[in-house]
Amino acid sequence: MTETLLFDAALIALILGVTVWTLAVRDTIAAVIGFVVWGLLIAFAWVRLAAVDIALTEVAIGSGVTGMLLLRAGAQARKFDAPVKPVNRTTSIIAGALCGVVFVVLAAVVLLATGPGPTLAPQVAESLPLTGLGNPVTAVLLAYRAFDTLLEKVVLMLALLGVWSVAADRAWGRPPELWTASRRDGVLRFFAQVLAPVGIVFAIYTFWAGADVPGGAFQASAVLAAIWLIVVMAGLARLPATGSPALRLSLVAGAAIFLVVGIAGVHIAGAFLAYPPDFAKALIIAIEAGMVWSVAATLALLVAGPPQAGERR
Amino acid sequence: MSSVANLFVIIAVGIAAMFFLAGTVGLLRFPDTLTRLHALTKADNLGLGFVVLGLMPLVGVFVALKLVCIWLLVLFASATVSQLIARSALRKAGAP
Numbered sequence: 222m223t224e225t226l227l228f229d230a231a232l233i234a235l236i237l238g239v240t241v242w243t244l245a246v247r248d249t250i251a252a253v254i255g256f257v258v259w260g261l262l263i264a265f266a267w268v269r270l271a272a273v274d275i276a277l278t279e280v281a282i283g284s285g286v287t288g289m290l291l292l293r294a295g296a297q298a299r300k301f302d303a304p305v306k307p308v309n310r311t312t313s314i315i316a317g318a319l320c321g322v323v324f325v326v327l328a329a330v331v332l333l334a335t336g337p338g339p340t341l342a343p344q345v346a347e348s349l350p351l352t353g354l355g356n357p358v359t360a361v362l363l364a365y366r367a368f369d370t371l372l373e374k375v376v377l378m379l380a381l382l383g384v385w386s387v388a389a390d391r392a393w394g395r396p397p398e399l400w401t402a403s404r405r406d407g408v409l410r411f412f413a414q415v416l417a418p419v420g421i422v423f424a425i426y427t428f429w430a431g432a433d434v435p436g437g438a439f440q441a442s443a444v445l446a447a448i449w450l451i452v453v454m455a456g457l458a459r460l461p462a463t464g465s466p467a468l469r470l471s472l473v474a475g476a477a478i479f480l481v482v483g484i485a486g487v488h489i490a491g492a493f494l495a496y497p498p499d500f501a502k503a504l505i506i507a508i509e510a511g512m513v514w515s516v517a518a519t520l521a522l523l524v525a526g527p528p529q530a531g532e533r534r
Numbered sequence: 535m536s537s538v539a540n541l542f543v544i545i546a547v548g549i550a551a552m553f554f555l556a557g558t559v560g561l562l563r564f565p566d567t568l569t570r571l572h573a574l575t576k577a578d579n580l581g582l583g584f585v586v587l588g589l590m591p592l593v594g595v596f597v598a599l600k601l602v603c604i605w606l607l608v609l610f611a612s613a614t615v616s617q618l619i620a621r622s623a624l625r626k627a628g629a630p
Contacts, residue, residue, distance in 0.1 A: 409618065
């Protein structure tokens, strides 16, 4: 008991320390690295709270994909870096006071709460067998709250459209550009060649195991996206043109399969996104497979950024 | 669990902690990028290796294999990353 308390205290101290450092550090790239480390520590906190699914997502998407996105954005922003203007005192005091109020209210809500909070966990556990799944988190994402998950897919696609829309007119439909190792550089190439098969197997395992144990489509797609980006950066593959029909189809496949199953549910099972009980698991796996493909493509392209008009190599 | 296994765990994880400590000190105290990378990778690889070794008696065969796989992947990734960082540092310094 004391040991875990000691560990938790150290973890919280570390999280707070890294938070302060990340906010205080002046260099953009250093701040991003602080943010990535912070995400990793937060994932440990989730593990300590027995929420392994969230921990995996935090590491893969919150820390990994977002970290890389921020790194690229930071590198872009560096080109236009103006000297940082000191914030005036009144602004800092007001901002500090507002943050303080939020902190106090949140702390009060947590500390003054009595009894267990409202929960639907018993109902979820009770009807879990109907879905054919063993992991309640996956059941919530793909069965009970499938509509939210469907909309998340759409939001991701909209985000990608937002990134693409900052491209110059003449770049529209061209491929995005990513830093690529020089031809003579064998290190990254070898790394990508060895890692790609391992990563693909791991992603498929994460996706498949997600039905019964922590894991799932989102984490699997983050791994796939990372592998794809490494392969591209190693110079083993090129990013596709953003106008290519195959790519566009890949991006919408996940949401499309989801919608088709959802609409079929109206006729077969009596409600939008309802699954007939005998095929629930098969349908969920089918939706998830489409989702992994589309989300992986979307995440990788989000990181790759808007299409560039530069010469095609 | 036998006390021999217990002792083994404590010694191995203790050695691991020493390596991590030494690596961190090296990272903070060494003068340039290359020596800092040296401290970091040596200590991290051996440190993690000893953590994995120390956890062996506590887990089953399959989990032990998984741990070894994790160690190998980290070795591979950190070796690659330090190569890339070292090359970029050399290029910036104007060396060959």
